[in-house]
Every structure is written in C-alpha cells, then in structure tokens.
Amino acid sequence: MNRRAFVTGLGAVLAMPLAAEPQQAGKVFRIGILANVRQGDSEGLWAAFVQGLRELGYVESQNITIEWRVSEGRYERLPDLAAELVGRKVEVIVVPADQTP
Numbered sequence: 001m002n003r004r005a006f007v008t009g010l011g012a013v014l015a016m017p018l019a020a021e022p023q024q025a026g027k028v029f030r031i032g033i034l035a036n037v038r039q040g041d042s043e044g045l046w047a048a049f050v051q052g053l054r055e056l057g058y059v060e061s062q063n064i065t066i067e068w069r070v071s072e073g074r075y076e077r078l079p080d081l082a083a084e085l086v087g088r089k090v091e092v093i094v095v096p097a098d099q100t101p
Helices: 003-020 039-055 075-087
Strands: 029-035 064-070 092-094
Touching (some): 029 075
Parallel strands (some): 029 064, 029 092
C-alpha cells in the first residue's frame, strides 16, 4: 500500500464520524494535527490528507479549520502541544505514524 492511498483512507476514516452525524448549519469543524516535522517537510502526506477530506466535502476555510502543532524534532514538546490542541477543543487530533522528513 502506498503512502498516498493510506493517508487518503485515513482521512476518510477520520471524517466518517463527522459525515455520519447531521451537520449543523454553518458549523466549522476543527482538526488538530500533531506532528514532529513541519508541514512543508512532508508536503505529499498532508496534500493527500487534505485532498481526501475535500473529496468528502470538507474544505479548509469553509467547513473545517486545521490547527497545526509541530515539535520540530523536539519530542519532549509533544505533550504540551497535544494539550494546546485539546484546549482549542478540536474534534479530532491526527498524529501521523511517519514523523521523519
């Protein structure tokens, strides 16, 4: 299985609970991304994730907001960054398995 297919499938699985519930008019869902590397360092991974969400009808700045938290290789920062996302009341936190650039 290639990375793009996996990430697209992951996006579909994560978005299914949102799609299964009746959506409130004007509701903007928050997705938290907790990563070790910057978004630009793993561009293909996140592009596939965002495209998978888009195919399900979730478009950034329309009905979803993505909150990025990146530790930049400092693993000791991950707990605090995760706490920030919880404090922002995101609906789901996505943590990629491959955290290397």
